[in-house]
Amino acid sequence: MATQDGVRRRDFINIAAVSAAGVGGLATLVPLISQMAPSKDVLAESTTELDISAIEPGQAVKAVFRKQPVFVRNLTPQEIAAADAVPVSSLRDPQSLEERTKEGRSNILVTMGVCTHLGCVPLGAAEGENKGEFGGYFCPCHGSHYDTAGRIRKGPAPTNLLVPEYEFTSDTTILIG
Known part of the structure; x- marks a missing residue:
């Protein structure tokens, strides 16, 4: 047969x-x-929207982001000045307050409320809680002290409190995540 x-x-x-x-x-x-x-x-749960209009200067609030606590603190001018006065080179995990906040909003600090040592929740966000030696946060589990910028200053924690991704959606609202 022939090929066709x-x-x-x-x-x-x-x-x-x-x-x-x-x-x-x-x-x-x-x-x-x-x-x-x-x-x-x-x-x-991948994002959390938070109204920060009720946070007075010097106050902090706890929120939940991805089933973990988040601290949002409205820093006073004195707390900002104290954080800026610390030489960054003297810190265990060198970061300035400017690096940890959004440009133009250096008074609003957003950090994860989880100690970087073993994952305990530090004290200092609620009124009357122990804020540690540096006026920020204190982890009662193993004694880590953080300053008002959430930077590790004393204790076993290796790094600063983590700053999650966040953005200002308006003057009084932030979107974390």
Whole structure:
């Protein structure tokens, strides 16, 4: 039998088999990949919006972000001056207050409320709590002292309190995450 021009039966079967395998592969991969996406309740907790209008200078509030505490503190001019007066080179984890706050809003400090030593929640955000030797936060578990800028000053904690990603959505509202 002479070869014919165009698509032969064998070529058609090969193309059909490869196409069916490709569709079957996609039908298998799509559910496997989509199940790795975060669920709606996780996406809902991925950001926290907080109204900071009620925080008076010198006060701090606790909020929750991704099931962990967050401290938002409205620093007084005296606290800002005290934080700026500390030589950055003398700190264990050198960071200035300017690096830890948003430009033009150096009075609002947002930090995770988790000690960087072993994960305890430091005191100092609520009224009347022990603020430590430097007027910021004190971790009662192992004695770490943080200053008003959330920088480690004394104790076993290796680094400053973490500053999460956040932005000001208005003059009185921040979006963490």
